[in-house]
Amino acid sequence: MINITNLYKVFNPGRPNVVNAVNGVNLEIKTGEFLVIVGANGSGKTTMLDMVAGSVLPTTGSISIDDEDVTRLADYRRSKWIARVFQNPSSGTASDLSILDNFRLAAIRTKPKGLSIGVNDTFKNQVKEKISTLGLGLENKITQQMGTLSGGQRQALTLLMSVMDSCKVLLLDEPAAALDPRSADIVMRTADELIKDYRLTAILVTHSLKDAYNYGSRIIMMGEGQIQKDLEGESKQALKQNDLFAWFS
Numbered sequence: 001m002i003n004i005t006n007l008y009k010v011f012n013p014g015r016p017n018v019v020n021a022v023n024g025v026n027l028e029i030k031t032g033e034f035l036v037i038v039g040a041n042g043s044g045k046t047t048m049l050d051m052v053a054g055s056v057l058p059t060t061g062s063i064s065i066d067d068e069d070v071t072r073l074a075d076y077r078r079s080k081w082i083a084r085v086f087q088n089p090s091s092g093t094a095s096d097l098s099i100l101d102n103f104r105l106a107a108i109r110t111k112p113k114g115l116s117i118g119v120n121d122t123f124k125n126q127v128k129e130k131i132s133t134l135g136l137g138l139e140n141k142i143t144q145q146m147g148t149l150s151g152g153q154r155q156a157l158t159l160l161m162s163v164m165d166s167c168k169v170l171l172l173d174e175p176a177a178a179l180d181p182r183s184a185d186i187v188m189r190t191a192d193e194l195i196k197d198y199r200l201t202a203i204l205v206t207h208s209l210k211d212a213y214n215y216g217s218r219i220i221m222m223g224e225g226q227i228q229k230d231l232e233g234e235s236k237q238a239l240k241q242n243d244l245f246a247w248f249s
């Protein structure tokens, strides 16, 4: 469970270019919940995600994960709980390494430095089996360099890699925004399945109202650094795509 209490982020405080990016957010995200965040440009979505990830520190307020206060914990120390997928497909993978070596590194993401993992047949078969679930035929190309794959293929693999090691929280920062419609669908469906299969707590930031409508168990809309709408459960399911468009009109 993620608990966000009285969260504020002020950039450039006391200067003429001061920005109140996040402005008093309170949010409890239950284990296994798939939260979608929508909102206009500059409404504070990414800053919120950055604060959960630990790459931006809050000005005031607190964040806890499973009752552990992580408010001031550096991002690399949160990696035992959190995996993040960015908009840019190159961010989550090492271009020069093979698919298999990327998965090898992913499997020891949260382990102490210096630990390595042997690439035996059992591991190879595990990786192939996981990759085959994508239905992209990549299981037969595990020695191919990651850099030679398309953006969609890389994003789908990045998602799979995030559950190779312990991961409780999946942060999705417009993961399909740079992809063609078919690849975007594959990436979003893969994310949805992993969230359900591994009972991950997930936060998706998106400008795609189609994805916001199709995915997630809860949706919030941010405006001026605050939560302006919050629908979950049956209310989220009952939301029509047109209602969602109307939020932005």
Ligand SMILES: Nc1ncnc2c1ncn2[C@@H]1O[C@H](COP(=O)(O)OP(=O)(O)OP(=O)(O)O)[C@@H](O)[C@H]1O
Residues within 6 Å of the ligand: 011, 012, 019, 020, 021, 039, 040, 041, 042, 043, 044, 045, 046, 047, 048
């Ligand atoms: N490092 C920073 N320094 C100064 N201002 C920042 C910084 N990061 C974000 N901001 C400002 O904070 C506000 C919220 O930005 P944020 O990126 O969180 O919004 P967003 O809702 O994710 O927007 P978008 O949909 O365009 O990605 C914006 O006014 C932005 O310019």
